[in-house]
Amino acid sequence: MEAKARAPGKIILSGEHAVVHGFTAVAASIDLYTYVSIRFPTPSDNHDMLKLQLKDMGLEFSWPISKIAEVLPESGSQSSSVPISCSVESSKSIAALVEEQNIPEAKIGLASGVSAFLWLYSSIQRFKPATVVVTSELPLGSGLGSSAAFSVALAAALLACTDLVSLDVNDQGWLSFGEKELELVNKWAFEGEKIIHGKPSGIDNTVSTYGNMISFRSGNLTHIRANMPLKMLITNTKVGRNTKALVAGLAERTLRHPDAMSFVFSAVDAISKELAQIIQSPTPDDLSVTEKEGKIEELMEMNQGLLQCMGVSHAAIETVLRTTLKYKLASKLTGAGGGGCVLTLLPTLLSGTVVEKVISELESCGLQCFTAGIGGKGVEISFGVPS
Amino acid sequence: MEAKARAPGKIILSGEHAVVHGFTAVAASIDLYTYVSIRFPTPSDNHDMLKLQLKDMGLEFSWPISKIAEVLPESGSQSSSVPISCSVESSKSIAALVEEQNIPEAKIGLASGVSAFLWLYSSIQRFKPATVVVTSELPLGSGLGSSAAFSVALAAALLACTDLVSLDVNDQGWLSFGEKELELVNKWAFEGEKIIHGKPSGIDNTVSTYGNMISFRSGNLTHIRANMPLKMLITNTKVGRNTKALVAGLAERTLRHPDAMSFVFSAVDAISKELAQIIQSPTPDDLSVTEKEGKIEELMEMNQGLLQCMGVSHAAIETVLRTTLKYKLASKLTGAGGGGCVLTLLPTLLSGTVVEKVISELESCGLQCFTAGIGGKGVEISFGVPS
Structure with a gap:
């Protein structure tokens, strides 16, 4: 057996x-x-x-x-x-x-x-x-x-x-x-x-x-429990991260600027709660899948800005953001940052041709791409x- | 006369x-x-x-x-x-x-x-x-x-x-x-x-x-009243902005995500107050000019992340950020965003050679550079x- x-x-x-x-x-x-x-x-x-x-x-x-x-x-x-x-x-x-x-x-x-x-x-x-x-x-x-x-x-x-x-x-x-x-x-x-x-x-x-x-x-x-399909392009920057150093660096930044950073974390908290609410809400409810995807994309962009504010982004991550933005796709880093992987939402109605183009452009920069169903x-x- | x-x-x-x-x-x-x-x-x-x-x-x-x-x-x-x-x-x-x-x-x-x-x-x-x-x-x-x-x-x-x-x-x-x-x-x-x-x-x-x-x-x-010298590289992306549209777009984003955006604005508020406090505090006080510059750079990077969170950045602005970051210089957009100008702090101890290199690299991208004393x-x- x-x-x-x-x-x-x-x-x-x-x-x-x-x-x-x-x-x-x-x-x-x-x-x-x-x-x-x-x-x-x-x-x-x-x-x-x-x-x-x-x-x-x-x-x-x-x-x-x-x-x-x-x-x-x-x-x-x-x-x-x-x-x-x-x-x-x-x-x-x-x-x-x-x-x-x-x-x-x-x-x-x-x-x-x-x-x-x-x-x-x-x-x-x-x-x-x-x-x-x-x-x-x-x-x-x-x-x-x-x-x-x-x-x-x-x-x-x-x-x-x-x-x-x-x-x-x-x-x-x-x-x-x-x-x-x-x-x-x-x-x-x-x-x-x-x-x-x-x-x-x-x-x-x-x-x-x-x-x-x-x-x-x-x-x-x-x-x-997700109530909508969700598909992501995951791009591995292949830049090795030092998670401990990133966490420690952010802790120091938080000590230096406690007021600003506590608001930044609270903004992230609100984004996470809104994201969970959108993903769980019945579809079709008030919002169609496309409208939900639009909201999720906006929340991803906002979260990425806040991660940049925390100082945990990286040039390789920005390359992915820039490339996907050319195709009007929203991206954010996932995990510790400083390299690692980047998420890009692939909306339901996005054509396969566009996905192929994005992937081929990212891979030509030496990056590794995966598409994955989420949840x-x-x-x-x-x-x-x-x- | x-x-x-x-x-x-x-x-x-x-x-x-x-x-x-x-x-x-x-x-x-x-x-x-x-x-x-x-x-x-x-x-x-x-x-x-x-x-x-x-x-x-x-x-x-x-x-x-x-x-x-x-x-x-x-x-x-x-x-x-x-x-x-x-x-x-x-x-x-x-x-x-x-x-x-x-x-x-x-x-x-x-x-x-x-x-x-x-x-x-x-x-x-x-x-x-x-x-x-x-x-x-x-x-x-x-x-x-x-x-x-x-x-x-x-x-x-x-x-x-x-x-x-x-x-x-x-x-x-x-x-x-x-x-x-x-x-x-x-x-x-x-x-x-x-x-x-x-x-x-x-x-x-x-x-x-x-x-x-x-x-x-x-x-x-x-x-x-500034109590320290402050010098900036100002890069004009020459991308025309529509300030009214940017302000209106952010107002809509704020309506869509009121909780998150109110924290984002509060974070900016804290950054502005801290910046004013650093610039006004006597030099040399607890901090040397170099230490103050380091704090200002960090606050600029944080503010830029929050502006990205608001969705008012632009590919041309990111080009400037990327270029100056290669020289370990901190930048942020200034004004309405969506194009317009980008600020880069030029620390007191930065060599003229580096400034020349940065400017020449930015100008080779078709951007227009100014150096200016602030305040x-x-x-x-x-x-x-x-x-």
Whole structure:
């Protein structure tokens, strides 16, 4: 049997940075996925290894199951129905297991993801040999929630192979989890995110688990059900960001200009609330989809101006804004800024020819483009023939 | 005798647009001037014409003085110590006087300035033949207050030749007016501005008259005395703006998003107040000039982001921002936006070589650059040999 989970990436529709200062942000899932499949060897396979294949990168890591059982004995001792955090002791053992794999220097950023894998695998599936294959449509480290999608898909695939989850393995296609099962996936994924990020907000894994949209403020999450289709062009500037430095720089600016910045954050808060309201309101209500799209575009432009006011934009982001504006399309950065990705709303009535032109112009600047539906389903699972 | 007045242009340092909605803006004079000189013919000149020469444009208009006295009899009947508005009757007569001059179609925008000239001249100097010569360092209609500088210089030159103003005509160089005289110049200039603009705010003529800086909110003006040198690069995008359409567009955006926009305006208000405070505080106080410049640059960047949030920027403005940012210089649009001029702070310690490079790069994009000292003297007069 093979269990394959897919978990979506996310974008911040509005409110990045302001959310750090206690104001509202809106995040949404995108229909670009990370896939994690698990295959347990048949007796004839005759292997007792745990293998992790990162297909996109052509990398494979493997450990004798006996070695994992030896250095991580506590993993096997608890119930996987109660997610537990990786202890200092275990994280040291895991670090040693990762180190011996000799990850290429250029890919050393993957080490924390491999650590998260070892913790989740050994905690949920104990010491069973298996081959775990990961592929992804999400660019890494660009603010599209690739690590959360990995943690969620991994937790989902692992839990789907336990008796904690009851799904019909003979069903065709992608299956959704029940409410309680989603909660468990989300909690385990959060443990993975903690290993990867240290102090994650929990937003990314929650969006990836539940899909759709989430409004969040001061740690309180509210699920939003979109009542209109929403499609974005996502442009990856491929400029590496230093999120910590951007957040710290803005914190200093806020200390220097407390009055002005508190109004700026409040303006973002109002934008997030209005955006959530527009997206949730029934269509056709007072407004047609086109009218709603116009409002959303205006709110995106306003939010981008406020992000520029915070000093977190970047020349590469401005290039995208300038290019899309030529086609009368509204854009804003998404995530930490200082590089990363830019969102451009693709209105329902926009012709495919225009989209192709914009993409070709952006790609000619060396940028990477994706089109994605916004606010789709969260994590799903399928049981099928190994691919 | 020749009387020559010079009156400075102005920039909006912060708060454009927000001021329309009742929030604080800061305006300052720049050391780019409009010059108006008046020469009365000697008996041997044997002419009884009123001539207006717009030297920069190679235009000359002239009217027989007898004709002006015939169609504008009321002008001669009042005291020039009490500025009076142009009546509907007089404005019709003036329109006819202007029309017969056959202003070239491409320069038809000058007609209202010529009308203002006729009203101020006939009201202050009655029906005396004279030759009035106008030259200017200010680009027209680019938001640098060229019309106000013209009205102020004209009113000053005209009043300097009456007994309402007591200045030593034998003194060399530029002379300043007394407080009461400035008030009279400003009021007459405002009458000129009303003819040119319909409903001027009175800010431009006040800055041009008094120089230095002015903070204004809801019609209340406060004079600010700068305690630090301030130098700007002013780049004219040469993109024509439609101020009324920009103001109306923002008013509509404000109706659509009242919560967000009220916070945006409040943020601008806080920026204007902080800017005024920094500029007025004694140097060296807690902060060196360089530290103050750093704060002003940050406030300019923030204000520009908020202007982008209001939707009043323009591709040509962004080109200037991008270019100056390459040299780590902060810029913002000034005035209505949608084209017009962009300010770039030139820090005291910035090398001349860098300034030259920036200017040459901007000029290679077809833009027009000026460097100007900010917050200098207001209107001044000199009596000298005709040039």
